[in-house]
Amino acid sequence: MLDAKPLISIITLNYNQSAVTVEFLESARNLNYPNIEILVCDMASAEKVTEIIHPQNYPNTKLLLSPHNLGFAGGNNWGMRQANGEYYFIVNNDTIMTPDLLDRLLEPFSADPAIGVTTPKIMYHDHPNLIQYAGFNEMNRYTGRTTIIGEKEEDRGQYNQSRPTSSAHGCAMLVKKEVVEKTGMFPEKFFLYYEEWDWSTRIIDAGYKIWYTAGATIYHKESVSVGKSNPMKVYYHTRNRILYMRRHSSFFQLIVFSVFFTFLTVPKTIVEFVSRGQFAQLKNFIKGATWNLYSSSKSPV
Numbered sequence: 001m002l003d004a005k006p007l008i009s010i011i012t013l014n015y016n017q018s019a020v021t022v023e024f025l026e027s028a029r030n031l032n033y034p035n036i037e038i039l040v041c042d043m044a045s046a047e048k049v050t051e052i053i054h055p056q057n058y059p060n061t062k063l064l065l066s067p068h069n070l071g072f073a074g075g076n077n078w079g080m081r082q083a084n085g086e087y088y089f090i091v092n093n094d095t096i097m098t099p100d101l102l103d104r105l106l107e108p109f110s111a112d113p114a115i116g117v118t119t120p121k122i123m124y125h126d127h128p129n130l131i132q133y134a135g136f137n138e139m140n141r142y143t144g145r146t147t148i149i150g151e152k153e154e155d156r157g158q159y160n161q162s163r164p165t166s167s168a169h170g171c172a173m174l175v176k177k178e179v180v181e182k183t184g185m186f187p188e189k190f191f192l193y194y195e196e197w198d199w200s201t202r203i204i205d206a207g208y209k210i211w212y213t214a215g216a217t218i219y220h221k222e223s224v225s226v227g228k229s230n231p232m233k234v235y236y237h238t239r240n241r242i243l244y245m246r247r248h249s250s251f252f253q254l255i256v257f258s259v260f261f262t263f264l265t266v267p268k269t270i271v272e273f274v275s276r277g278q279f280a281q282l283k284n285f286i287k288g289a290t291w292n293l294y295s296s297s298k299s300p301v
Contacts, residue, residue, distance in 0.1 A: 009085030073186035104216035116208030120216035135165035194240035238288030
């Protein structure tokens with residue numbers, strides 16, 4: 001039976017975005033849920049974080065200073081290891097939380113003990129009636145690609161039915177502590193991108209459900225037109241797409257994926273980057289792909 005008001009640890013990362021994090025903390029003031037702790041995990045920012053983020057101004061808030069940038073996966077794991085809650089709310093610092101967000105996300109756990117993670121409807125902050133996420137479709141185990149349900153659609157109530165989903169979104173996910181104890185945490189080898197897919201797959205394989213909670217809403221400041229050709233993104237998307245497939249595909253699926261990637265993805269991507277003059281992106285695409293030739297697929301979780 002779920003405790004009436006179990007402690008929820010809100011874990012958010014900060015990396016040279018202290019002003020953005022302060023806006024996130026301001027939204028936390030409006031939360032209806034009373035039993036929280038907030039852990040702001042700074043990933044070795046160059047800016048003077050302690051002069052901008054003042055935890056004493058926000059109830060139940062701690063500022064934790066990492067000497068190194070641990071990435072999304074490692075940073076959130078570092079935060080969870082220092083958290084005291086029965087639930088961990090992993091959330092981006094560039095979000096605005098709605099007052100009933102935590103109440104809504106907590107409800108499904110008492111209705112179904114098989115639920116291990118709940119995730120809200122994510123809306124674009126600058127276009128508040130435009131959906132960013134209403135669940136994920138299944139990962140294609142032959143191409144290493146998936147699609148986001150509802151992405152960039154106007155919210156007309158078409159995704160107001162809560163249901164299981166194939167993966168949580170790393171932007172906002174409420175995780176039961178029991179799940180962490182049984183499945184581990186984010187795989188730190190991923191550093192950025194695909195890490196929530198790897199963890200979500202392991203969570204589902206352990207017998208838990210990941211629950212898209214339609215009545216819970218959060219607003220994300222990511223741009224609707226955000227580009228995916230940043231060289232760093234190209235590197236980690238490429239590297240981790242292959243890494244995910246190596247960790248979660250059958251032998252046959254991996255063979256099909258290898259053929260697909262080698263003979264379709266590689267030539268297409270090379271032509272695209274060369275035609276655009278994006279040689280830094282091309283270099284990182286090759287670097288991300290070849291990384292998998294020399295690295296083990298195993299990773300601390």
